[in-house]
Amino acid sequence: MIFYIESFTTGSIDAHKNSQRRWIADKGPVVETCMGWIEKYVDPENIRAYWEGFVTIVDKDQSRKFGELVKASEILIPRLPWPRSMEKEKFLAPDFTSLEVITFASKACPAGINIPNYDDIRETEGFKNFVLNNSLNSKGAKNPDKISFATQEQSDLLLAWSNRCYEVKVGCHELLGHGSGKLIYRGDSEETPTFTDPITGEAYQSCYEKGELYNEKFGTISTSYEECRADATAFFLSPMPEVYTLFGFKEEEVDTLLWVQVMGQFRKAIVGLQVFNPTSKRWC
Secondary structure, three states, rough: OOHHHHHHHHHHHHHHHHHHHHHHHHHOEEEEEEEEEOOOOOOOOOOOOOEEEEEEEOHHHHHHHHHHHHHHHHHHHHOOOOOOOHHOOOOOOOOEEEEEEEEEEOOOOEEEEOOOOOOHHHOOOOOEEEEEEHHHHHHHOOOOOOOOOOOOOHHHHHHHHHHHHHHHHHHHHHHHHHOOOOOOOOOOOOOOEEEEEOOOOOOOOEEOOOOOOHHHHHHHHHHHHHHHHHHHHHHHHHOOOOOEEEEOOOHHHHHHHHHHHHHHHHHHHHHHHHEEOOOOOOEO
């Protein structure tokens, strides 16, 4: 609390970072709460963050399921389609908890959270993952008749399966999507690491220079690009037995699981066109 007070009265980023360090060190509390200017999705420059403050209670039974996914990360992350050298030497297994939201003070209540957003803390000290269970249930399709941009047959399938499939996606997205990978910096020897493109097989060289940050390099697309990476990771891992069995799916249901996940993403892309400004050619 002392770091919150310092941060909010002085504007100190370092004080807020210290509050987040204390917060991630508090493992497995019954009540989870965090606050500050955290998410910067709505700022085109990805710098200014909007306020987020929440109070939640842990759903212990549901959290056990996500805890098993955390344990499986040691098996699943090495299967991702990029070289081992692109991963942290040791995966910093986070708290991964299912929460029931009591109050969420912000512009909107997401289905899942992976914070803190400070890269230097995430890289070396860890982070927490949450699924906001009573928010998650509100994200599924509710219209009993038909979902827009879908045939009646597709609509029926999405209505019946969305919530179950979305749960798998959120789990993999938050933990194994945002939680995997690392920023690769040029070493003291000034030698640039060489990697192999997992798709083309071609060798390439690329790394961050000392002091550079991901948001600075990718600019206005940094947030959306990272979300795409997390979603793609979820799609890649969801059909694996170590994942889908944790969420109660059977082998014969895997094709439907993946179809519903991907179709849901296509629908979001179409619906998302309403926030595109054709005059400035920018996303709002």
